[in-house]
Amino acid sequence: MDVIVECCAGLDVGKKQVQACVRGPDGAGRRRSEVRTFDTFTGDLEVLARWMASEGVTQVAMEATGPYWWPVWHVLEEAGFELLLVNSRHVKILPGRKTDVGDAAWLAELLEHGLLRGSFVPPERVRRLRDLTRYRKKLTQTHTAECQRIHKNLENAGIKLDSVASDVLGVSGRAMLRALLAGERDPEVLADLAKGTLRRKIPELQRALHGRFADHHGILIGIILDHIEHLEASIAALDAQIDAVIDEPDPQEESPIPFGRARDRLDTIPGVAKRAAEVIIAEIGTDMSRFPTPGHLASWAGMCPGNNITGGKNRSGRTTKGNMWLRDVLVQCAWSAARTRDTYLAAQFWRLSRRIGKKKAAMAVGHSILVAAWHILTNDVDYDDLGADWFARNVNDDHRRDRAIRNLHELGYRVTLEKVA
Structure with missing residues (x-):
């Protein structure tokens, strides 16, 4: 087999040690291998880099x-x-491996023949942006769980504030909670802490705040x-730091589109808010050259069905695992897009939901959002909505007729077709 990379290395990375195998010419027309083991402390990784x-x-x-490959990648990148980061599933399916060949040597051998895909x-x-947005999501999930615990403890105490x-x-609710914690139990006094439009409901509040709020409820x-x-406060600090990373200049001009402009353009997609746009940028960047087509990006993200062909028939398949962080935010955006008015994405959601259900429809709309994001970042343009009537204008007339007949049959009507002259 032809040698594609003259001198290369394969690394078997662990928590405490990394085994490196270097393959190159030996001067006599043959290939040689040398294997060394290094600790994973930064100083030892720098020695590894100098040796290679x-x-x-x-x-x-x-x-x-x-997470063990991260520090190795950072040192070698500098x-x-x-560098190629290889999916272990792709390596295992390649034939020809001998049982006595170590992981590092096998990776080096595959790399020199150009058989690895990064x-x-x-x-x-x-x-950096990805680290911030992912941690913000974790804190947001924890915040939601803690809010639910507040509701649970109030319910346990017989306080029906919700x-x-x-x-x-909100402002009124927190004022009442703080008063309860301070020892106030009089429903009239507590209800009088309501602000704004909630003051119209003071009689209902008085009934809701009459309960069995005990000391242990107050402690919890x-x-x-x-x-x-x-x-x-932590989420607000992360928001500020994310904004700083988005807005910082790019002196090396690695990004074809400034992050700030990319965020604003993604924000034009129905259902995609500013924070969701930040997550999309953090997961895929703004350089779409790594994804030749929208289909490549959708496959990588796990936003398309699995390939399941049996007996020449294309059967339904589960979506691939993909990037769960990106997939989650795209599905959330799809649910938001479904609530918009007079948009292509909303029309797509409700059209599909009747046939395949709302969850699968949300996944399909999320796929459409990702495809739109690819075109927006590739061409540096805003989102151009096709309109809610796009399907009516572009669906085949025979399909429209058959669907109308089927809908009338479901309503209990018998339909006779007669061609209008």
Whole structure:
């Protein structure tokens, strides 16, 4: 088999050690291998980088092993190597491996023959943004869980505040909670803390605030409320830091579109808000050259059905695993888009939901949003809505006729067709 990469290396990365195999010419027309083991402390990884550079290594391959490959990647990236992060599933299906060949040596051998396909690893700035947006989502999920605990403890105490106030943790709700924590139990006094339009419901509030609020309820709710406020401060700090990363200049001009402009353009898609646009940028970046077509991006994200062909028939298949962070935000955006008025995405959702159900329809709309994002970032343009009547204008007349007949049959009508002259 032809040698594609003259001098390369394969790495078997673990938590405490990394095994490196360098393959290159030996001067006699043959290929040689040398294997060394290094600790994963930063200083040892720098020694690894210097050794591979002295051997003339140009490309390095490693498998994605949890979080352990991150520090190795960072050090070697700074050293200027061309890096490939390989999916272990793709390596295992390649034939020809001998049982006595180590992981590092096998990766190096595959790499020198050009048989490895690298996974998408975004640039350093995108990775920083990704760390921030992912942690913000974790804190937001924790915030939601703590809010639910407030509701649960109030219900346990017989306080039905959520039956009257739409937001228990709004300004009025928090004032009442703080008063309860301070020892106030009189429903009239508590209800009088209502602000704005909620004051119209003072009689209902008085009934809702009459309960069995005990001391242990106050202890639990006090701890939870303090935690909620701490989480809100942390989320606000992350929002500010994300804005700073989005707005910082790109002196090396690695991004074809400035992050700020990309966020504004993605924000024009129905259902995609500013924070959702930030997550999309953090997961895929703004350089779409790594994804030749929208289909490649959708497949990588896990937003398209699996390939399941049996007996020449294309059968229904589950979506692939993909990127769960991106998939989650796209489905959330799809639900938001379904509530918009006179848009293509809303029309697509309600048209599909009648046939395949709302959950699958949301996945399909999420796919459409991702395809739109690819075109927006590739061409540096705003979203151009096709309109809610796009399907009516473009669906085949025979299909429209058959659907109308089927709908009338479901309503109990018998239809006779007669051609209008």
